[in-house]
Amino acid sequence: MRTFDIIIIGGGRASNLAKTAGKAGKSVAIIEKSKFGGTCANRGCVPSKLLIGYANVARTIQSSSRHFIDAEIKKIDVDKIFEKTNTYVDGVDASYRSRFNENVETFLGEASFVSNYVVRVNGEKLTAPKIVIATGTRPVKPEHEKAWTSDNIFPLKGEVPKSITIVGAGFIACELANFFDAVGIETKLLVRSQRILGKEDSEIASIFKEEFSKKIDIAFDTSIQKVAYINHRFQLTLVNKNNEISRHTSEALLYATGRISNADTLALENTDIKVDERGFIQRDVMFETAVKGVYVVGDASGKHMLQHAAAAEVNHLSKVLLKNVDTPYVFKYMPHAVFTDPEVASVGITEQEAKKQGIPYVASTTDWLASAKAQSTRLTYQRTKLIIDPKNYEILGCHLIGPESSTMIHQVLSIMHLDNDIRHLKEMVYIHPTLSEALLPAAVQAVAKVRKFKKAT
Numbered sequence: 001m002r003t004f005d006i007i008i009i010g011g012g013r014a015s016n017l018a019k020t021a022g023k024a025g026k027s028v029a030i031i032e033k034s035k036f037g038g039t040c041a042n043r044g045c046v047p048s049k050l051l052i053g054y055a056n057v058a059r060t061i062q063s064s065s066r067h068f069i070d071a072e073i074k075k076i077d078v079d080k081i082f083e084k085t086n087t088y089v090d091g092v093d094a095s096y097r098s099r100f101n102e103n104v105e106t107f108l109g110e111a112s113f114v115s116n117y118v119v120r121v122n123g124e125k126l127t128a129p130k131i132v133i134a135t136g137t138r139p140v141k142p143e144h145e146k147a148w149t150s151d152n153i154f155p156l157k158g159e160v161p162k163s164i165t166i167v168g169a170g171f172i173a174c175e176l177a178n179f180f181d182a183v184g185i186e187t188k189l190l191v192r193s194q195r196i197l198g199k200e201d202s203e204i205a206s207i208f209k210e211e212f213s214k215k216i217d218i219a220f221d222t223s224i225q226k227v228a229y230i231n232h233r234f235q236l237t238l239v240n241k242n243n244e245i246s247r248h249t250s251e252a253l254l255y256a257t258g259r260i261s262n263a264d265t266l267a268l269e270n271t272d273i274k275v276d277e278r279g280f281i282q283r284d285v286m287f288e289t290a291v292k293g294v295y296v297v298g299d300a301s302g303k304h305m306l307q308h309a310a311a312a313e314v315n316h317l318s319k320v321l322l323k324n325v326d327t328p329y330v331f332k333y334m335p336h337a338v339f340t341d342p343e344v345a346s347v348g349i350t351e352q353e354a355k356k357q358g359i360p361y362v363a364s365t366t367d368w369l370a371s372a373k374a375q376s377t378r379l380t381y382q383r384t385k386l387i388i389d390p391k392n393y394e395i396l397g398c399h400l401i402g403p404e405s406s407t408m409i410h411q412v413l414s415i416m417h418l419d420n421d422i423r424h425l426k427e428m429v430y431i432h433p434t435l436s437e438a439l440l441p442a443a444v445q446a447v448a449k450v451r452k453f454k455k456a457t
């Protein structure tokens with residue numbers, strides 16, 4: 001049996017910990033069953049956002065008539081788009097490995113526990129006083145063997161389909177549907193209920209639904225009753241909530257219906273590590289599992305399922321393991337964005353969550369039309385929704401829909417991270433004319449509402 005200072009299972013975001021620990025002179029074993037770089041770099045955030053870059057250019061041209069410009073796309077070389085994206089993906093594993101120094105030993109294989117501090121990989125046993133589990137998630141298995149998940153398009157092997165049906169209503173389904181549709185691939189999105197981006201504030205989600213439906217062919221309240229794969233095409237029998245049957249065919253069928261924990265690959269039954277009812281590994285505030293010295297970070301904990309959350313956790317755990325930091329890491333706020341057309345960004349609670357939790361709040365929703373820059377987009381749906389604590393002007397939630405929302409949310413986030421007072425957003429001077437300026441009327445209205453609330457109570 002070989003002994004290391006630290007064993008890391010899962011070479012996604014936790015690769016950074018291996019790199020830092022190696023640099024600090026620790027002997028590290030990092031075990032990865034697929035590719036170093038993990039989901040985000042190989043088959044998640046990065047390649048999917050590379051695709052969105054192409055989609056955004058196509059969408060700008062497709063919607064040029066809004067600006068009285070008669071432009072036409074002559075050809076979109078989708079093969080080239082995937083060739084470029086595949087080339088990026090092909091380089092990820094080597095790029096991540098190259099960051100490790102001689103103290104880091106890489107193991108390519110599926111790790112499982114033999115006991116609390118003993119891990120087996122490729123028949124070899126390894127032990128360490130500190131073990132980090134960072135095994136992430138995998139897509140729910142599609143209901144047909146020929147159907148895809150997002151894993152199948154990063155990298156895309158074989159020909160780019162001319163038509164695709166995507167099942168799902170979350171951010172992955174929407175981002176991929178937007179890409180495929182924008183680059184001219186016949187796309188249909190199947191949504192089981194009436195809700196799409198159901199985790200967003202419902203006011204923002206309903207604007208999203210209206211705008212997204214103008215671009216994408218979406219069948220709501222619809223699911224697949226039967227799938228047949230004949231002559232390289234999926235023959236789908238669809239059923240809606242009124243039990244009406246329809247048929248649809250497409251070359252590709254992609255399920256984006258959720259992700260599940262990889263903890264089932266770890267033989268945790270040989271340890272005292274506990275999982276929750278969804279199969280995610282339980283931990284305390286120091287990211288420590290029920291076994292002392294064994295930690296879990298990133299998606300494997302089932303908490304935030306976002307790359308920036310995994311990165312922050314890994315960064316903090318590095319300090320715990322290498323610099324004896326003994327304070328817990330508490331996320332004050334966890335922002336996220338949906339990179340579609342329209343773009344959505346959000347931080348904090350929604351109005352529905354405030355209601356459900358019985359939190360006193362005032363909500364204000366404003367359009368962006370006071371901003372000349374927003375007007376120049378000739379769009380009218382953009383909105384800022386603020387949820388404010390009327391006792392102390394604290395921003396409880398901010399929800400944006402409109403171009404560059406994912407960038408604009410950061411100015412709100414900065415204020416939240418300082419002393420979190422909406423009045424700063426009202427008092428600061430904005431560059432005129434910018435999209436950011438659209439947040440000024442939102443802040444003015446929110447502050448006025450808080451004052452009115454205070455007067456009335």
Ligand SMILES: Cc1cc2nc3c(=O)[nH]c(=O)nc-3n(C[C@H](O)[C@H](O)[C@H](O)COP(=O)(O)OP(=O)(O)OC[C@H]3O[C@@H](n4cnc5c(N)ncnc54)[C@H](O)[C@@H]3O)c2cc1C
Pocket residue numbers: 009010011012013014031032033034035036037038039040041043044045046048049109110111112134135136137150172262265266297298299300305306307308309310
């Ligand atoms: C299509 C898509 C788009 C996304 N877009 C975004 C986005 O825009 N923004 C964002 O913040 N997040 C996004 N995410 C989520 C993001 O990818 C994850 O939150 C992030 O990758 C989590 O990092 P992690 O290190 O915890 O897990 P992972 O990156 O999943 O890494 C876990 C690693 O562990 C390995 N592993 C699993 N089990 C074992 C085992 N038993 N032995 C050895 N190795 C094992 C896996 O092969 C994997 O490499 C997206 C995800 C997808 C699928």
